[in-house]
Amino acid sequence: MAHEHKLEIFRGLVKFKSNISKIWGVFAFLCAVTAVEVVLGIIKPESLTGSRILAMKTLNWIFIILTLVKAYYITWDFMHMRDELKSLRRAVVWTAVFLICYLILILLLEGGYIFDVYKDNYIKFNF
Amino acid sequence: MEATVAKTGTEGKKWGGGSRPLNASYGKLMMWFFIVSDALTFSGFIASYGFSRFKFIDAWPIADQVFTHVPFLHGVPAPMYYVAFMTLVLIFSSVTMVLAVDAGHKMKQSKVAWYMFFTIIGGAIFVGSQAWEWATFIKGDFGAIETKGGKILQFLNKDGERVAIADFTKHIPSERTLHEKKNGIWYAEEPVTPTTFTYEEVKTSFLADENLLIRTQYLDEHGHPTVLSREESVAKLVNDGKLVVEGANLIRNEYGHPLFANFFFFITGFHGFHVFSGVIINIIIFFNVILGTYERRKSYEMVEKVGLYWHFVDLVWVFVFTFFYLV
Numbered sequence: 001m002a003h004e005h006k007l008e009i010f011r012g013l014v015k016f017k018s019n020i021s022k023i024w025g026v027f028a029f030l031c032a033v034t035a036v037e038v039v040l041g042i043i044k045p046e047s048l049t050g051s052r053i054l055a056m057k058t059l060n061w062i063f064i065i066l067t068l069v070k071a072y073y074i075t076w077d078f079m080h081m082r083d084e085l086k087s088l089r090r091a092v093v094w095t096a097v098f099l100i101c102y103l104i105l106i107l108l109l110e111g112g113y114i115f116d117v118y119k120d121n122y123i124k125f126n127f
Numbered sequence: 128m129e130a131t132v133a134k135t136g137t138e139g140k141k142w143g144g145g146s147r148p149l150n151a152s153y154g155k156l157m158m159w160f161f162i163v164s165d166a167l168t169f170s171g172f173i174a175s176y177g178f179s180r181f182k183f184i185d186a187w188p189i190a191d192q193v194f195t196h197v198p199f200l201h202g203v204p205a206p207m208y209y210v211a212f213m214t215l216v217l218i219f220s221s222v223t224m225v226l227a228v229d230a231g232h233k234m235k236q237s238k239v240a241w242y243m244f245f246t247i248i249g250g251a252i253f254v255g256s257q258a259w260e261w262a263t264f265i266k267g268d269f270g271a272i273e274t275k276g277g278k279i280l281q282f283l284n285k286d287g288e289r290v291a292i293a294d295f296t297k298h299i300p301s302e303r304t305l306h307e308k309k310n311g312i313w314y315a316e317e318p319v320t321p322t323t324f325t326y327e328e329v330k331t332s333f334l335a336d337e338n339l340l341i342r343t344q345y346l347d348e349h350g351h352p353t354v355l356s357r358e359e360s361v362a363k364l365v366n367d368g369k370l371v372v373e374g375a376n377l378i379r380n381e382y383g384h385p386l387f388a389n390f391f392f393f394i395t396g397f398h399g400f401h402v403f404s405g406v407i408i409n410i411i412i413f414f415n416v417i418l419g420t421y422e423r424r425k426s427y428e429m430v431e432k433v434g435l436y437w438h439f440v441d442l443v444w445v446f447v448f449t450f451f452y453l454v
Contacts, residue, residue: 019229027222031215038211041191041453049350060454067449071442078225078438088149088159096163100170107174111181118182 006082009073026077033066158432162439165401169443172397173450176390186278186344188383189352190452196263210452213256214444217402220249221441224409228434231427236416239430243413246437250406257399264391267374270322271381272329274367279383281342282333283354292371295339296324296332322371329371333364344383391451398447401440408433 007022008015009029016022040048040059048059076082081089138145149156180187191206198209227242270292272280282290333339341360345353355363372381380388412433421427 020226023222023225023229027218030218034211034214034218037449037453038207041207063449063453067445070445074221074438074442074445078221078441079435080228085150088151088156091149092159092163096166096170099167100174103167103170103174104177107178108181111178112184114182115184119185 004083005080009077022077026073030070030073033070037063037066152428154428154432155435158435162435165439166443169394169397169446172390172394173446176394176450179384179386179390183384183386185346186384187346188344188380188387189350192352193264193382193387194260194452196260196268198259207452209256209260210448213253213260214448216249216252216256217441217444220246220253221438223249224434224437228427228431231421231430234422234425234427236419236422239421239427240413240416243409243416243430247406247409247413250402250409250437254399254402254406257395257402261392261395264388265374265376267372267381269381270324270371270373272326272364272368273370273372273379274363275369276367277385278367279344279372279381280363280368281344281352281381283340283342284338285340287354290339292324292329292373295336296329298324299328299331322373324371326368326370330364330368334361394447394451398440398443401443405433405437405440409437 005019005022007017007019009022009026014025016025040062044059048062049057051058053061075093081093151159194210195204195206196209197203197205223242223245227239227246230238230242268291269281269289271282274280282292282295284290337357339360340357341355341363342352343355343363347353372379374381375388375391377385377389377392379385382388412429415421415429416427421429
């Protein structure tokens with residue numbers, strides 16, 4: 001069975017010579033991203049925790065975006081999603097992404113609502 | 128076979144059967160579908176964690192005040208480092224896994240076996256680290272007081288450093304009397320699990336030491352837990368205190384809201400169970416590789432399939448890491 005691997009990542013910016021060197025390249029990239037996350041998580045710069053974009057702390061946006069970047073490269077290069085047909089890719093990714101976004105939206109809205117009920121209404125948790 | 132299968136008139140067409148429209152074998156496709164459904168289970172867990180967190184957004188424990196331990200560095204607060212190490216171990220075992228898959232494509236038996244072996248070791252290190260993390264979390268370190276309303280009060284000194292209950296509390300000599308049948312209802316039990324110190328002992332010692340303050344689990348506008356003044360601390364402890372909490376379990380949690388402990392146990396436990404079963408499956412495949420099963424089959428696709436599962440476990444950890452330890 002012949003196995004064709006697409007060897008360029010970052011939209012063709014980096015092209016590896018073999019699949020093995022691509023694996024190590026992606027590993028280095030994932031380590032770098034994790035290192036950035038950990039350093040930011042330890043320092044927690046005031047400028048990023050104090051400011052908010054769309055009601056969420058800038059730092060949390062950075063964490064979540066970096067996580068999605070890592071998830072992309074794990075799925076695309078380690079799980080070889082990059083080499084699969086577009087139809088398989090969409091069947092797996094779109095289904096999961098749609099359902100997960102929907103679930104998160106509902107639960108977080110509801111959680112925020114219940115917080116407001118506890119805070120502003122007659123039920124008190126101040127003892 | 129020919130005689131039993133009705134002709135459909137679609138033979139040779141893309142969806143006519145016998146071909147692979149998605150260009151992936153049945154087994155790989157089913158593994159992908161399993162992964163999608165498992166991803167939904169995990170996102171259900173993580174989203175409900177988010178739900179509970181949003182519900183108690185002003186009183187949720189801060190992860191890097193909870194997970195501050197590194198093995199062999201007792202008493203040195205080192206938030207994040209150990210989880211970062213665990214993350215790297217898991218990512219690295221993913222790398223050896225994908226190298227095994229690559230070697231499998233090239234039909235190199237011994238290379239596949241070695242890479243599988245390293246993957247198994249990485250998985251075992253990860254599960255072991257998680258067990259250690261659980262043990263540390265369950266044991267607790269500073270201890271706290273739970274109020275009548277189920278809230279947690281922690282102790283600080285005037286410099287704002289955490290103080291362990293054991294460091295300032297003195298035992299008050301007392302005798303635990305044996306509850307005998309003749310004294311009352313024979314099936315009565317002690318109401319709570321005995322802790323090292325009782326609430327009365329902590330209260331007495333706290334009142335005696337002017338240096339101690341109380342920190343509540345409510346966060347101020349900067350996201351730090353609120354520290355009470357000495358007078359407020361005394362009033363809070365005397366009026367609202369109820370019992371001593373040491374460590375964390377499914378009912379009480381010295382770090383803050385009990386739901387935090389519950390979700391920690393369920394999410395990392397469910398993930399750890401996946402890692403554990405992944406290690407078992409990897410071991411089975413490892414032996415199959417050594418025995419030459421896939422050489423005879425002339426295909427290492429099984430390695431590819433368990434590889435997909437293993438990467439998925441890594442993928443989930445990336446999210447658990449973010450939502451439990453970072454955000």
